[in-house]
Amino acid sequence: xxxxxxxxxxxxxxxxxxxxxxxxxxxxxxxxxxxxxxxxxxxxxxxxxxxxxxxxxxxxxxxxxxxxxxxxxxxxxxxxxxxxxxxxxxxxxxxxxxxxxxxxxxxxxxxxxxxxxxxxxxxxxxxxxxxxxxxxxxxxxxxxxxxxxxxxxxxxxxxxxxxxxxxxxxxxxxxxxxxxxxxxxxxxxxxxxxxxxxxxxxxxxxxxxxxxxxxxxxxxxxxxxxxxxxxxxx
Ligand SMILES: C[S@@+](CC[C@H](N)C(=O)[O-])C[C@H]1O[C@@H](n2cnc3c(N)ncnc32)[C@H](O)[C@@H]1O
Numbered sequence: 229x230x231x232x233x234x235x236x237x238x239x240x241x242x243x244x245x246x247x248x249x250x251x252x253x254x255x256x257x258x259x260x261x262x263x264x265x266x267x268x269x270x271x272x273x274x275x276x277x278x279x280x281x282x283x284x285x286x287x288x289x290x291x292x293x294x295x296x297x298x299x300x301x302x303x304x305x306x307x308x309x310x311x312x313x314x315x316x317x318x319x320x321x322x323x324x325x326x327x328x329x330x331x332x333x334x335x336x337x338x339x340x341x342x343x344x345x346x347x348x349x350x351x352x353x354x355x356x357x358x359x360x361x362x363x364x365x366x367x368x369x370x371x372x373x374x375x376x377x378x379x380x381x382x383x384x385x386x387x388x389x390x391x392x393x394x395x396x397x398x399x400x401x402x403x404x405x406x407x408x409x410x411x412x413x414x415x416x417x418x419x420x421x422x423x424x425x426x427x428x429x430x431x432x433x434x435x436x437x438x439x440x441x442x443x444x445x446x447x448x449x450x451x452x453x454x455x456x457x458x459x460x461x462x
Contacts, residue, residue, distance in 0.1 A: 234258075261341070263313060267306045270337050273330045276306030277370060277394055280424040281444055286314050288420070288449050289392040291366050298364050298384060299323040300355040301371035305334030307394075311368065312342050320347045324355035359384040370394040375407040379461050382413035385452035393448045401446045413460030414450040421446050 232252035239248060244259050261269075264279035277285070285307075291297060293316040302308055302325035311321050325331040331352045338345060351360070356376040359367075363386045369377055374393045381391055391414065395401050401419055408414045422444075426437045453460065 263310055266309060266341050270304045270306055271333055272304045273327075273333050274303030275396070276304045277310070278306070278441075278444060280422045280441075281394060281447060282307060282310040284420070284422045284447055285368060285392050285394070286310070288447065289366050289368065289390045291315065291368075292319075294318040295365040296361070296363065297321045298359055298361055298367045298381075300359075300367065300369045300374075300377050300381075301325065302334045302350065303330055303370070305337040307368060307370060308334060308338055308348070309341050312338070312345055312348055315347070317347060320349075322349045322351060322359075322361055324351050324353065324359070326352070326354045328352050355380060362386075364389055366390050366392065368392045368394075372400070374400075374404055378407055378411060378414070382411065382452065382460055383457040387452055387454040389452040391450045391452065393450075394445050395448065396443075396445045398446060401448060404448055408448075408450055411461045412455045413453055413457065415453050416451040417448065418450075419446050419448040 232250035232254055234248055234250050234256060239258055245257055247255050248258050249255055267276055267278050270276060291311065291314045295315050297311055297315055297319060299308060299311060299321060302323045308323050315321060325334060331350055335350060338348065359380045361384050364384045365386065366389060367381045367385055371377065374395065385391065393404060395404065405417060408417045425440045428435055428437050
């Protein structure tokens with residue numbers, strides 16, 4: 229029954245997957261929310277990176293526990309939460325967001341779903357002015373004009389480090405490739421798109437769901453070369 233109330237006090241100490249009754253005697257099994265569920269329910273001042281793209285970014289950018297990571301463009305902090313989960317307590321994440329109001333929402337979301345995060349720093353300023361971190365393993369960028377941060381990212385990334393850029397339209401991707409191809413700081417540039425189709429499985433009715441998310445964004449990856457930063461941007 230929609231609008232019925234589940235008493236959260238009654239859930240404390242229960243094993244995940246236990247049943248609970250609502251005020252209207254409707255029964256629910258209760259599980260801790262996964263990243264995929266969190267990302268779709270966050271307060272959202274800007275479009276977040278959802279699970280299908282966040283997962284691919286983790287794998288293709290090879291983001292690992294203990295990595296030193298920089299994020300540019302925080303918005304709601306959805307990707308921030310995914311990155312904090314991936315790097316674990318021994319990794320560090322510095323996130324740049326130029327809008328103070330968005331940064332406040334991200335802080336709230338991260339605190340709510342990740343709790344205390346002493347290994348996370350949020351810098352409220354334009355990343356185009358420069359990144360404070362050096363010898364960074366991975367940089368994840370989700371801003372409309374990523375070419376503005378290619379220079380700072382080249383200074384910040386260690387040789388062999390990975391740049392991952394999320395962009396919603398293909399003209400932005402074309403511009404990014406042009407900028408990357410002019411810069412000796414980057415090599416191994418590739419773009420991919422992730423299509424994710426859920427299935428309806430009910431006894432003998434087994435088929436793809438009628439609806440799917442047709443488009444979110446394109447993922448572009450590049451590796452930092454060994455060129456010194458001052459000579460590496462074309
Ligand atoms: C699409 S949102 C990022 C969403 C985020 N990846 C998530 O999963 O919730 C893009 C954000 O980048 C910020 N932004 C744009 N250009 C920036 C820049 N040069 N430096 C720092 N932040 C920037 C915008 O204010 C906006 O909040």
